[in-house]
Amino acid sequence: MKNFTRYATMFLLVSACVLLTACALPVENLWPPPPDSAARTVYVSLDTWHAMIAFPQSEEMTVNSTHQEEHQFPQLPSSLGHLLPFIRNQRFEEWGYAERAWYLEGRWGLTGVMRALFWPTEGVVEVGWYDQVWANRTPQPPSDLFIFRLSEEGYQRLRHHLDTTIADPNSVTAFGTSLFYPAKRSYHVLHTCHQYAAYALREAGLPLSPFWAFSRTSFAWQLHRAVQIAEKQSAARPSNEIQ
Numbered sequence: 455m456k457n458f459t460r461y462a463t464m465f466l467l468v469s470a471c472v473l474l475t476a477c478a479l480p481v482e483n484l485w486p487p488p489p490d491s492a493a494r495t496v497y498v499s500l501d502t503w504h505a506m507i508a509f510p511q512s513e514e515m516t517v518n519s520t521h522q523e524e525h526q527f528p529q530l531p532s533s534l535g536h537l538l539p540f541i542r543n544q545r546f547e548e549w550g551y552a553e554r555a556w557y558l559e560g561r562w563g564l565t566g567v568m569r570a571l572f573w574p575t576e577g578v579v580e581v582g583w584y585d586q587v588w589a590n591r592t593p594q595p596p597s598d599l600f601i602f603r604l605s606e607e608g609y610q611r612l613r614h615h616l617d618t619t620i621a622d623p624n625s626v627t628a629f630g631t632s633l634f635y636p637a638k639r640s641y642h643v644l645h646t647c648h649q650y651a652a653y654a655l656r657e658a659g660l661p662l663s664p665f666w667a668f669s670r671t672s673f674a675w676q677l678h679r680a681v682q683i684a685e686k687q688s689a690a691r692p693s694n695e696i697q
Contacts, residue, residue: 485605581632
């Protein structure tokens with residue numbers, strides 16, 4: 455009984471240490487932005503398997519009305535130029551990451567799972583334009599949607615980071631209004647779509663640990679915690695500032 459108690463205590467201590475190291479802190483002076491400051495909005499969607507980051511195009515056009523092409527990277531290939539008016543009328547621009555062999559080439563099954571997780575393979579970055587965010591249109595529920603306010607600096611850092619994840623501005627293929635580009639980093643168990651999104655959002659200052667975003671559950675836990683931090687900051691606003 456004593457041995458069981460000792461082992462149980464050790465297990466709890468180790469578990470507590472693991473959870474504590476997973477609790478990343480917000481980047482000071484970057485996130486969350488002050489309640490009354492000008493802020494941008496980012497949407498983070500999670501379904502059973504995927505994580506996606508979306509930006510409202512209306513906000514992009516409003517803030518960058520004199521530089522509307524500033525964040526139109528990557529450009530549409532000429533063969534899809536006829537879709538440009540349709541794309542500009544969509545509400546969201548959305549970014550994601552996947553393994554090329556699984557997502558584009560249909561190389562599934564047990565061998566596909568083993569390959570994707572335990573052998574570094576080619577990744578692809580998806581950039582799409584849609585009227586609804588992924589959480590509201592996914593065919594693989596359940597889904598969760600997280601909405602965050604970003605400072606202008608945090609937003610620019612996030613956009614720059616996403617741009618740099620693309621290895622070649624020439625797309626691999628297109629499905630509907632989504633374009634797929636070769637990614638700079640390989641896909642494997644320590645760099646999936648969840649870690650991809652966590653790295654990007656960390657650039658904006660959010661309290662996320664990419665290492666601990668190894669699954670949907672661990673990533674969702676961190677996103678829920680970030681929402682709570684933002685809510686506490688808003689609730690702690692002095693009453694004389696609210697009036």
